[in-house]
């Protein structure tokens with residue numbers, strides 16, 4: 557097993573930084589990669605074809621013309637608070653990408669999940685001869701398309717948020733849809749889905765089992781499309797489109813990104829599809845100027861374990877004695893996606909883990925300083941800039957990359973992956989727990 561000292565730290569549930577020794581310069585990394593910029597553009601074009609439909613089907617997307625996108629915000633009050641709290645100096649400027657506020661399903665899953673449902677619908681509609689690429693996709697609102705899609709079903713295994721995205725979008729188009737939910741999924745998510753006519757199947761076990769059961773049930777049915785969170789390239793590419801949108805937002809807000817203005821991106825990671833797709837897109841768009849990190853809970857840091865050992869999906873956090881229990885929805889994943897781990901190995905700067913307690917403390921801090929309400933998992937990225945400023949392994953990374961001088965011009969981008977759909981009373985409980993954690997420290 558490679559990197560035994562990292563595995564030891566993970567086993568002891570220590571907060572750990574893993575700098576990826578297999579990262580390559582962008583040009584070399586791209587040479588061995590099965591996916592390209594062209595794939596991202598293809599996904600972007602598909603989402604544009606659907607935009608007129610989405611603007612009508614989900615009026616909350618009308619202001620952006622049916623494009624599902626989230627705000628990019630500078631959070632200087634939070635930056636100052638983190639500097640004070642952790643007695644450090646975060647270099648550059650701190651920004652948050654509010655995927656927590658994506659329309660339709662309020663999490664990063666509104667990118668990949670919705671994209672895969674739309675692509676499935678388009679494939680079926682093309683094959684039926686009822687739709688052509690050049691058509692105005694608002695025709696999909698007509699009953700004949702609902703009738704067409706009702707002959708098919710869509711299934712997915714999920715800890716919650718992916719189920720929300722797939723369920724809401726599939727039900728809107730007219731598909732029959734089943735969501736296989738792991739034991740940690742929140743009651744309110746199940747309720748919301750059932751209210752939209754989604755068939756929710758509950759499991760007493762964790763995410764991997766819910767996915768495996770869903771996959772097995774779907775296998776025998778040629779009219780069922782299974783959204784495979786562990787292996788889907790379609791999901792991955794749906795997420796990657798975020799980078800093209802981000803580039804535009806940087807231009808609009810006059811934020812330079814180049815060799816002397818590097819960008820550091822910190823993305824909460826569960827099975828890996830969401831953060832992997834986002835980081836893949838960012839590396840394609842910004843190349844060597846981008847430095848990407850996956851952020852995971854100490855109890856479920858499956859991607860770090862997979863990458864550090866080189867075993868990817870052949871190792872599970874339970875194999876080394878972890879319980880895979882975390883309050884961070886969407887991150888309670890014990891086995892990473894092998895596809896994502898392998899594709900992303902030459903692109904990633906590293907991974908780190910943090911405790912649930914710290915996520916809650918950061919949650920309360922963000923409310924206090926910026927009045928932004930996120931779910932706990934979405935705060936995993938927020939610890940990255942602090943580590944960059946303080947952690948010895950991070951300092952060594954900066955030195956090795958030769959970017960010390962550019963650090964002051966850097967953009968520190970925290971990817972906030974969910975939270976806007978959380979009911980107010982749940983949100984208040986999260987906040988109170990965060991206040992409590994802050995008091996303890």
Ligand SMILES: *Cc1c(COP(=O)(O)O)cnc(C)c1O
Nearest residue numbers: 717826827828829830886973974
């Ligand atoms: C799903 C999810 C993630 C991680 O995405 P993966 O594709 O599972 O790695 C992060 N944060 C939230 C809120 C999520 O729902």
